[in-house]
Amino acid sequence: MGRKLKFGKPTGFFDVFDRRPGPIKKNMHYCPGCGHGILHKLIAEAIVDLDMRDHMVVISPVGCAVFAYYYFDAGGISVPHGRAPAVATGIIRANPDSFVISYQGDGDLGAIGLNNFLQAANRGENMTVCFVNNAIYGMTSGQMAPTTLIGQKTATSPYGRSVENEGYPLKVSEMVAALESPIYVERVALTTPANIMAARKALRKGLTNMKERRGFSLVEFLSGCPINQKMTAQQVDEWIEKEMIPYFPLGCFKDIAAERKPISRPKPTFDKKKVLNALVSSAGITKWGAKSTVLRKELRVKCAGYGGQGILSLGMMIAAMGQSRDINVSWLPSYGPEMRGGTANCSVVLSNNVIGSPVVQNTNILIAMNQPSMNKFLPDLVDGGILLYDSTNIAPPKTDRRVYAVAASDIAIKLGNIRCANSAIMGAFAACLKGFELEDYEDAFEEAIRQTFRKKKELVELNIKAFHEGRKSVETRNV
Ligand SMILES: Cc1ncc(C[n+]2csc(CCOP(=O)(O)OP(=O)(O)O)c2C)c(N)n1
Ligand code: SF4
Ligand SMILES: [Mg+2]
Structure with missing residues (x-):
């Protein structure tokens, strides 16, 4: 008797779960009874x-x-x-x-x-x-x-x-x-x-x-x-x-x-310079903060689709291409918990300068390989940004941004393996880079493909072919 019972939401929770994507901001994502x-x-x-x-x-x-x-x-x-x-x-x-x-x-x-x-x-x-x-x-x-x-x-x-x-x-x-x-x-x-x-x-x-x-x-x-x-x-x-x-x-x-007596340890000191130097030398990086002369502008790229389309490898290949040309790069994958589906996406930054954050929100180039991904990420495309999308899977969008359609999945199916659709759309991406002053882009991308598939030699030529098919389809039909 006299015990106070508490109802309602504890104050240790946010009032509204703003970080939760989608319209449901009041409920938890857990299943009932969990x-x-x-x-x-x-x-x-x-x-x-x-x-x-x-x-x-x-x-x-x-x-x-x-x-x-x-x-x-x-x-x-x-x-x-x-x-x-x-x-x-x-x-x-x-x-x-x-x-x-x-x-x-x-x-x-x-x-x-x-x-x-x-x-x-x-x-x-x-x-x-x-x-x-x-x-x-x-x-x-x-x-x-x-x-x-x-x-x-x-x-x-x-x-x-x-x-x-x-x-x-x-x-x-x-x-x-x-x-x-x-x-x-x-x-x-x-x-x-x-x-x-x-x-x-x-x-x-x-x-x-x-x-x-x-x-x-x-x-x-x-x-x-x-x-x-x-x-x-x-x-x-x-x-x-x-x-x-x-x-x-x-x-x-x-x-x-x-x-047990309370644990007492001296408060550590933190010297940012020392930590940075230790990290840089242990990673074998010799040119920390070096400015690239190849790319004049920072490119913030978002690759998005569903699991199994090779979205994360696509981002990796783009990053590897940049790395091989001394461009500073970052690659950040993101995929939803399997129980709830969701899209797979990754953020790639190619920069002539030190990269501040690997998170891409103001996207310069969006590569979308399925409809939900395009719907989700198109609003983040900056003015003057470029949308590249797989027109096999996605209906033409209504947008005032520059749009390049490439039937990447069709190209891959014609080449005999749907899994190389990511290389086909990367070809289209490479064609777009012409405007960004990357001159030997074709060689750089081919090297990235060889590097990615180095353990599966039979896939190297297939992906290189898909890459060029994708590039040509954009250069000849859609620009
Ligand atoms: C490095 C790595 N390996 C495997 C997975 C796949 N994975 C995601 S959750 C999970 C198991 C989660 O089980 P548990 O810790 O019991 O959490 P529960 O969902 O049951 O609360 C696994 C294996 C992963 N995400 N990352
Ligand atoms: S799937 Fe996850 S959220 Fe659902 S009941 Fe099991 S542990 Fe809970
Ligand atoms: Mg468990």
Whole structure:
């Protein structure tokens, strides 16, 4: 009695999720019944109640929580798969005043990132790891994870996981509790209200340990993935209670925070020049900041299409072409989580000067290979910018920009392999570069193709042919 219940959105969340693309700005991207949503709410409440938000960085891992940064009104950073504890270490070592939640799934923490995770635990870094164990790879459509149960059917264990083939499911909490350094390890479940309240308490304990700088805390959350388990939200909760908890028992495995003195390390100094020099010499770069004489203008290129069209390699080839002519280049890939489809795209910057940001927003040249990509990126094309599109797949656009249509997929099909459509459209791109003073562009692109396909010699000539067909089709028909 007299207990205050909280309803509504915790203040640790943004009021509106502006970073979320598309019109839906109020809801999360998680499927109904997913444990990630419940845990996000617990975190958003706790970081405010514990007054940690202003110094908090929540790490978004690769996995279904990849977009955690849409939601938390706190610091955030996205990291490569499994690297959350390594990045968290960098953050807290560089700025010991910060707090970091290393948010990780079972694939992220237990498979690809197990070493990073164990080493951070063993070093006793001052961080809280929120480990979401849903016994499956959620984001990539339900493959077997290190924590998949014996007998559990997944996309990659259609007859059920067996001890003979895959061994026993990994008991992460028990393993970490056996190390000397970690101070707090507890396993909880995001199922019944009572279990969720216990999860809330465990999370707050882990965060309080971090606030007091006592070291490494792990909270493992047993969590549902109804979509991949092909269950309703209720069924998946029952499955966790009946199948998961007997193998992964709930409870506290270690709690020695009170015995540990707060960690104190001298604040590091940061000399930008020294770091830059160290990076440049270790990468073997001799001409840092050199000005290219080949390209007079910076070119910001966006390549976009769907997965399988070779979009990322197209960007790579363009970057390789620039690199071979001493142009400064950057290449930045971007692709959506497989469960939700989406387009694949990459940003390439070719510059005569040091490149400030590899992110391309004000695009000079857009290469679009499917309709959704063109619809999405055409508004970013600057005045005087160029649109190159695959007219096999895309209807002629209404735009006042310069437009070059190339039937790249048709060219590739005629040459006998649809996969060289990216080289065909690159030929069209090369033709456009004539206006940008790149004189030996044909040789430079051919070199880039040879370099890209150096391990598949049979594809070199095919792609070079496609390149020239694409170039000619633009030069003769569309300019
Ligand atoms: C380096 C790398 N390898 C593989 C992948 C493909 N991949 C994306 S998410 C994922 C597994 C995610 O599973 P989990 O960590 O359990 O997160 P969940 O989606 O279940 O929350 C994999 C293997 C990737 N994105 N990057
Ligand atoms: S696929 Fe599974 S883990 Fe991913 S959002 Fe949906 S329910 Fe959650
Ligand atoms: Mg998982």
